[in-house]
Structure formats: structure tokens, C-alpha cells
Amino acid sequence: MRGIHTLLRLLAAVFVAHLLCSTGTAKVTAGKIKKFLDTDNHTNNWAVLVCTSRFWFNYRHIANTLSMYRTVKRMGIPDSHIILMLADDVACNPRNCFPATVFDHPQKTTDLYGDNVEVDYRGYEVTVENFIRLLTGRVTTNTPRNKRLLTDDKSNIFIYMTGHGGEDFLKFQDSEEINSYDIADAMQQMWEKQRYREILFVIDTCQANTMFSKFYAPNVLSIGSSEKGENSYSHYHDRDIGVSVIDRFTYYNLKFFESVDMSSKHTMADLISTYNISLIHSTPGVRTDLFARELEKTYLTDFFGAVQEIELTAEPYPIGKNSVS
Ligand SMILES: *[C@@H]1O[C@H](CO)[C@@H](O)[C@H](O)[C@H]1NC(C)=O
Ligand SMILES: *[C@@H]1O[C@H](CO)[C@@H](O)[C@H](O)[C@H]1NC(C)=O
Numbered sequence: 001m002r003g004i005h006t007l008l009r010l011l012a013a014v015f016v017a018h019l020l021c022s023t024g025t026a027k028v029t030a031g032k033i034k035k036f037l038d039t040d041n042h043t044n045n046w047a048v049l050v051c052t053s054r055f056w057f058n059y060r061h062i063a064n065t066l067s068m069y070r071t072v073k074r075m076g077i078p079d080s081h082i083i084l085m086l087a088d089d090v091a092c093n094p095r096n097c098f099p100a101t102v103f104d105h106p107q108k109t110t111d112l113y114g115d116n117v118e119v120d121y122r123g124y125e126v127t128v129e130n131f132i133r134l135l136t137g138r139v140t141t142n143t144p145r146n147k148r149l150l151t152d153d154k155s156n157i158f159i160y161m162t163g164h165g166g167e168d169f170l171k172f173q174d175s176e177e178i179n180s181y182d183i184a185d186a187m188q189q190m191w192e193k194q195r196y197r198e199i200l201f202v203i204d205t206c207q208a209n210t211m212f213s214k215f216y217a218p219n220v221l222s223i224g225s226s227e228k229g230e231n232s233y234s235h236y237h238d239r240d241i242g243v244s245v246i247d248r249f250t251y252y253n254l255k256f257f258e259s260v261d262m263s264s265k266h267t268m269a270d271l272i273s274t275y276n277i278s279l280i281h282s283t284p285g286v287r288t289d290l291f292a293r294e295l296e297k298t299y300l301t302d303f304f305g306a307v308q309e310i311e312l313t314a315e316p317y318p319i320g321k322n323s324v325s
Contacts, residue, residue, distance in 0.1 A: 042197045043154040045303055046081045047072045048134070052126060052163030052172045054088040059243040060234050062090045063104040064162045064204060064250040066112035071257045072158065076306030079118045083134060083149060086119050087126040087163075087173050097240060104246040104254075106238045120146045128178045135159075136189045153194035158202070158303045162250065165205035167228055168214070180214040187217040198291070200268075200303045204249045206231045209285030221268065221291040221298070225249030226282035233281040248280045262305050269295040 049072070051065035069084055091100050091113040102113040121130060133139050134149050151157060164171045168180040190196055201222040203211050208224030215222060225232040225247070234244035235251045256274050260266050272295065275284045288295065299305075 042156050042302070044081065044151070045077050045156050045158070045305065046083075046149060046151050047077050047158045047160070047304075048083045048085070048149065050085040050126070050131060050159075050161045050163075052085075052087055052161065052170055052178075054173045056088075056090060056093050056095045057243055058088065058164070059090050059102075059241065060246050061162045061164075062086060062088060063102055063112060063246050065160070066102055066117065067104045067246065067250065067254050068160050069117065070110075070112060071254055072304055075257070075260065075301070075304040076262045077158075077304060078306070079116070080146075082118070083120045083147070084118060085121040085126045085131065087123065089122065095242070097242075103238070103241070104236075104251075106236050106240075106245065118146070124173070126172060128172050128176050128182065131172075131178065132182060132186050135186045135195075137193060137195060149195070151195050153197055155196050156198045156200070156303050157196050158200045160202045160204075161211075162204040162247065165203075165207060165211065167207045168210045170203070170205055170211060180211045183211065184214040184216055187215060187220060191217040191219075198293075198302070202253070204232055204247050208232060208249075209283075209287075212285075212287050215287070215290060218290055219292055220287075221295075222285075222287040223272070224285045225280070227285060230282045249282065249284060252276070252280055257300075257304075260300055260304075262301060264299070264301060266300050267296055268298040268300065271300060 047069075049065050049068050051061045053061040065084070065086060069082065072082060073079065090096060091102050098108070100113060101108075101111045103110070104112060121134075134147070137149065139148055149157070161170060164174075165177075169177040171177045187199065190199075197219065199217075199220045201212055201215075201220060202224075203222075204225040205211070206226060207228050207230060208226050210224075210228050212220075212222035212224060226249070233248045235246045235248045236244060238245045252274065253271070256266075256271050272284075272286055277283055286295075291298075
């Protein structure tokens, strides 16, 4: 059984390496195969942050996403491992009376757009197709590095989405929509292509929990802001800016993250225990049946921290030893 398993893994590794090779992005090397064979430990964290809304009055969705972006950066994920997709640019919208800024609080203490925001997909680049291609790695050969999710089977990926949605769909730019089956299938493809170890999927939109109801790929933990039939609600309305500046569910998640840093021992269970329906105004949902670990033992830093404990070995990897036997 173990032999067959190893053989399958090796074949998969060779296949994927071949795939990478044929698209010109990598060469088949012993190192690459070793990488695909060693699956137990996780060596990197990635974040995909997606705001699917256009137009000024959806300011809060951009603020949600930029706040999340700041948080994952603060907790240690470098920009090279964050894919930021923003469908609209409210910072430079003529209606913005604070040009080139985005705030998530009426006190306006932190300009979310301030320094070092690297948007990877912007404006009309934020499409369902580009999102699915990004996840599944089916990008064209001339796609720049910052538009690729260069993960492997040791990567934990945090996927955050916000915008306008409904039962089993999320609108992209008011012109198209992604449905819950699209994302579920994309994740299964990611799993088959060994593109992740674990995924934390978080979505803030109306009827958000329906968006992960169709998932079936393993090792996915999902959290949504509202049940089927429920809206998701905005939080602060800013009278100067003239629109709401953040959504409640995202706001209370961020509030918890404020108390967390890279050395934190807070777990996913701690985060979820803070959800308070009377503050969020909708019913957050958590789906754990696809996730192998207990939430009490899943640290926030497993997804958000910088992972630096990488094991290096001096001796060459014994390729032939435990392969086909
Ligand atoms: C990660 O690797 C270390 C050292 O090889 C090992 O002791 C540990 O059990 C591994 N972790 C997991 C989750 O498999
Ligand atoms: C939830 O929020 C309400 C309103 O602020 C508060 O009265 C209540 O104590 C909170 N519940 C919990 C469990 O913290």
C-alpha cells in the first residue's frame, strides 16, 4: 500500500514537473521532485485578497480588502506572497474628498492606501476567469510573477473575498458572477495539482455561507459572514466620505487580529468564539468538515504568520531509494 502510494506520488510529481516544464516556468530537477514528495511540513503562507465590487458606493468593500491586506502584512506575509485584487480604485475616485486615501474608520487615523500597497490585479483585470486561472495556476506563459500564485503542497493559503453576492454567487464588477460550484471545482483542481496544504477561505458578502456550501476538496476551512437568506451589514457610515467605510463581519475579525502578532498562540477557535451575532447583525458560518485539524490546535499564525522554519539538508536527496520498489 505504502509502495503504491509512493509510486503514485512520484508519478504525480513527475507529471506536475512536466507540466511546469512544458509551460517554460521550471525545469525538472531532483529538488523539485523532493519538494513534491515531502508533504508533511508547511513552509510558506500565501494570501489571495479579492474585492469584486466596482463603484464609489461600494467603498467599504475596498476598505475591507485593504484592511485585511494591512493585517496579513503586519502579521508577516510578504507582498511577494500576497495577491491583491481590487476591482475599483476608490482612492483616486473624483468623489473622494480625501484624494488618494482609503479609510476604514471615521476617525481616519490610518490611511489604508498610504504606503506600499501593491495591487496585483486591478480594475477590469479582476474577472472570474483571472481569479480561477490564478487559483488553478492556468495562467499564460507571459503572466508576470506578481500575478501568479506560486504555491505548492506545503503552502497554506488564506483566501478572502468581499463584494455583492447572493445565494451561491458573488458578483464581479456588476457584470459577471462566480458561483459556489466554480470555486469548489477550482479548489479541487488546486488540490489535484498539489497547489496547497491547507486553505482558509473567508468571505464577507450577503448569504456568504452559501458560497462554501459546495466545497469538496480536502483541508479547507471556511468562514462566512451570513447565512442563506441573510444580508451582510456595513458598519461605520462616514459623513465626510458619504458612504459606509467597512463591513461588520470584516471589522470584528480585524478587531480580533489587532490583538494578535507573529508570536501569538491564538487559535482559529479563539477567533470564532469572538463572533457575536448582535454586533455583526448576521450569522457567521464556519465549515470544518473538510478540515483535518481541530480548530483549538490551529494557530492563526499557521495561516498568517511568516513561516521561516525550513529544514535544509546537506546531503543530496536519495531519489531512487524509496521510489519504485
Ligand atoms: C515536520 O517536520 C519535523 C522534522 O522533520 C517533524 O518532526 C514534524 O513531525 C513534522 N510536522 C508534521 C506536521 O508532520
Ligand atoms: C454581544 O454583544 C452584545 C451587544 O454589545 C453584548 O451585550 C453581549 O454581551 C455580547 N455577547 C457576548 C457573548 O459577548
